[in-house]
Amino acid sequence: MNEKGFGIKEFIIIISVVFISLIIIMALFQSIFQNAESNQTIDETIETVTYEDLEKSLEKAAERYQNDTYSGNTNETEVWSLSYSMLREEKYLDKLIDPNDKKECTGYVEFIQDGAKVSYKPYLKCGNNYQTEGYDENNLN
Numbered sequence: 001m002n003e004k005g006f007g008i009k010e011f012i013i014i015i016s017v018v019f020i021s022l023i024i025i026m027a028l029f030q031s032i033f034q035n036a037e038s039n040q041t042i043d044e045t046i047e048t049v050t051y052e053d054l055e056k057s058l059e060k061a062a063e064r065y066q067n068d069t070y071s072g073n074t075n076e077t078e079v080w081s082l083s084y085s086m087l088r089e090e091k092y093l094d095k096l097i098d099p100n101d102k103k104e105c106t107g108y109v110e111f112i113q114d115g116a117k118v119s120y121k122p123y124l125k126c127g128n129n130y131q132t133e134g135y136d137e138n139n140l141n
């Protein structure tokens with residue numbers, strides 16, 4: 001008997017193909033949206049470097065240098081400075097890059113030792129964009 005039209009077998013096959021196609025399409029869209037969200041999350045977690053962060057890096061490098069190379073206490077207060085270029089040469093510090101114009105900054109750290117207590121004061125200059133208050137060009141050497 002030759003009947004025109006779909007039977008139950010054909011109907012189930014068509015519904016199955018449509019259902020499987022929808023599942024594949026939904027999975028593709030879900031992965032696209034997840035990738036977009038993860039990229040947005042990565043962009044949001046990248047911190048903006050500030051001049052204070054650069055000063056802190058300079059200070060920490062000077063502290064590591066001082067701990068590695070100098071030991072001793074003095075009865076008198078001593079003040080000396082350590083240049084950024086020297087910290088770079090000795091591999092205590094990577095380049096300090098101005099967050100605004102991406103040029104390299106300069107600076108130095110002033111050590112103040114009073115007996116066993118040592119304090120550090122970083123001074124940073126990033127072109128015309130930023131300069132730590134009290135920065136003195138003479139201390140770069």
